[in-house]
Amino acid sequence: SRPCNPTGNVISADEVKKIADRAAVYDVPVFVDAAYAPPYPGLNFVEMEPIFGDNICHCMSLSKAGLPGERIGIAIGDERIIEVLQAFQTNMCIHSPRYGQAIATDAINSGALAEISTGVIRPFYQNKFSILESTLEKALPKSLPWFLHRFEGAIFAWLWLKDLPMTDWELYQKLKQVGVIVVPGSSFFPGLREEWRHKQECIRISLTASDEDIKEGMKRLGDILPH
Template identity: 55%
Template structure:
């Protein structure tokens, strides 16, 4: 039977962004005759110390008298009270934010949080005009593409590109392109950024928040990789707090993706519509996951392991990847890595690439290496910007040895691609 889907049903039944190409990646990796180097994965590495912590708190919960009350009953849509208290206490201690329990909302993962927010703040207003969700800097997280029920709501801006050296660069917001008025329902960006690892400067975050506040617009900061957990920032970064800022955290990269724990920290009046949306859509997040997270956060162990285990693991891999690119890539090819400021990916820009990123992805596959073409990471960017087809995302979840072998293979294909006769003639 083929059900009679609505327009919305058709849209939501299609894969968007990088999830669309994951079908090809999964089928490719299923070929057991090839020993693939998988540099595409977004799944965090299972680190023994982190896994042991979650096991320990899981065992404790199983033996406690309140186990039945935690997992055998419904709870508050706002979240599990001990977890809310642990988060408020942690942020008050670390950052002096003076949070109360009403400043915290727990969601079934941060992806659902962006879905709730995108459709609470983006769409048709009560007055009948359209409100967009603005990404002030592109590229950004591909998952935003599927968050808006109306795809036209999502809008993105091209960034400025700061060249940091012959083979390094950094994206920065282009404030000359930024126009904030009542057609914008919310501003959204990730910090550190998936896919590029970019950390928008504190002064730029404050400037965005100030401009938005003048129009009563909320600013959602996707902090899935930020301090204090999982603390995947490789550069100093301050968390910015304000009356119109919604900090959106996740415990996925802190080793708990299966339990779907998202966290929103904001003024209560900003969280209220999101909590109501959550109550209507999903009731509440996993209570088991919330209960063990409460223990890990209240004890301080999660923040400590984030600092001493999770962050060094990925930072070391980025440093080895960076060294491998410097060693293997020819100097006369216009390649550049984005500054390694955080997250679990590296972002490669190949300026004047003679083929598309998807064609290069296919050629690199022939060398036994899987990564992700970059064009899926520009959700909401309407302009036909050639840069969108010149980038690749490389995961840091493989082993160091696999990453270095993968870089060698990538360099080989890139050099061959740029040295094709047609490109060589055009370059002259």
């Protein structure tokens, strides 16, 4: 995914091309999940451009740009890849709702969707992250080292609580008891066979709540952590 879930970072064009080059040796396509990328919804906070190539399929979604219920996606890639995707989609759903497609067509052709993405949605989440960061600086105990991943895109924050004296799931349960829901970080390390303490020291925090809820939630996080 680019921007990435859960950290919100944006892998470089060179990194995408290296992955694609390695996959090409085995005739394997590379699917780039660009659900947060430009042009829609444009939730990137660093410069980035879509990457195209013979074995790269660039996948977009309108769900984060105001049309979540219409389930409209866009895939751009080699015809051979698109034909296979089309066959699967045909089996899953005879035809996606035309009403939603009509709305999407008007929004794209008029330029309104791009304008809303960059002028409304992007600054909205940038402000959410700023509120989260400033609240954490005040609320978290000084005795516990913590690191907030550089915010390059998407709608969540990735927090590393170094030397956390409990697992991420134990922290999740404690936060749940005080009305705060986060995603335990260890959920995002599939396939990691060896034990790594770091994966149990991280949590993903959604930025979709109100400003006041974000502030209150981070204050409750600070209260739970040992001082």
